[in-house]
């Protein structure tokens with residue numbers, strides 16, 4: 001009897017609408033946000049602490065992209081699996097301690113597939129062990145054999161239930177097999193299709209599911225090709241299309257003139273053209289909208305339907321009710337546990353129920369009626385992530401470290417965005433979480449210089465990179 005009661009208590013605790021540790025992390029995160037992003041639409045500090053990324057692990061890459069966000073020394077750093085695993089462990093331990101039990105983390109460096117499949121897999125396992133949902137950032141130019149060896153152990157048993165990859169595939173990149181110097185996005189369509197097909201095969205053969213994102217660097221040369229890229233690619237299997245307007249960061253030798261001629265609206269308009277509809281990005285905000293625009297939605301056949309419309313008051317009322325009913329993060333809980341947590345949250349705030357029913361009717365209407373739903377729905381998220389230029393980030397960060405707010409409007413705007421950053425790297429040695437813009441603009445060159453020496457030295461001893 002005592003055992004049953006103990007188990008019941010544990011189950012009741014595990015299905016609370018909000019995990020207490022996650023809720024505390026969210027509350028701290030919310031407190032840390034600058035006022036201008038504490039809007040009713042803000043996701044950070046409510047359901048999500050923000051993305052995490054690795055650094056100083058495997059900076060080298062076998063492509064030559066223009067621009068390239070890695071410092072000029074990156075390719076001098078040898079790829080070293082043991083270093084990567086140990087360094088990722090150190091960073092993940094810090095993130096687990098400071099950012100709570102469940103977050104999305106990107107395994108990012110130079111090119112992840114330069115790691116052996118075994119070292120890559122071991123690194124992903126470290127990230128899982130610290131409650132992270134890892135996403136490997138790649139140029140996508142590897143073969144099925146690599147993917148299979150990543151996914152299975154030497155005894156042939158499946159190593160992961162889900163593999164998550166973000167594939168950067170666009171015409172700013174040079175070195176891809178079969179399209180070494182592409183002159184258009186259309187030329188890369190076979191590579192996009194082949195990349196997704198590898199994961200379809202992996203699921204068919206091994207039951208390993210995939211979560212795939214497509215990344216594209218946007219310049220004046222390829223911006224007009226976005227609509228066709230989306231129309232041609234939305235059915236391939238990507239769950240996210242992320243567009244990064246080119247920034248003056250990283251290797252200066254790879255910079256070109258004219259990166260800043262495009263406004264955020266210019267790029268977003270092309271994404272909307274490709275999606276075939278307006279993409280509301282004020283219903284749910286992720287940090288500062290000068291950094292991020294995000295629209296969650298689904299394809300119903302060929303029609304893209306955003307989940308929330310930021311001009312519809314009842315959609316926003318549903319968002320608010322959900323934020324109130326389910327504080328903290330639900331990430332990565334087993335499905336049954338998640339379902340019970342949601343139900344308990346909804347029962348606490350039953351107002352969610354009529355709002356959800358009314359939203360369902362609106363959604364079906366927007367999707368083209370019940371008959372349209374016969375084709376099934378495919379979730380797809382559109383994102384624009386707008387990195388900042390190194391010439392602004394370096395002084396803005398230096399002043400922030402000294403507790404000084406700049407009088408210069410451009411630098412002050414940069415500081416505001418850094419304070420609201422949604423994409424951090426862990427620096428246990430200095431006890432800091434650092435925005436990715438700062439990592440690439442300020443810290444990478446120093447880290448890579450140190451890594452060249454550290455990893456090239458026979459019989460080296462590990463030591464923390466300099467920051």
Ligand code: SF4
Pocket residue numbers: 287291292385386387388417418420421422423435436437438
């Ligand atoms: S500060 Fe930089 S890294 Fe952080 S969200 Fe903004 S653009 Fe992204």
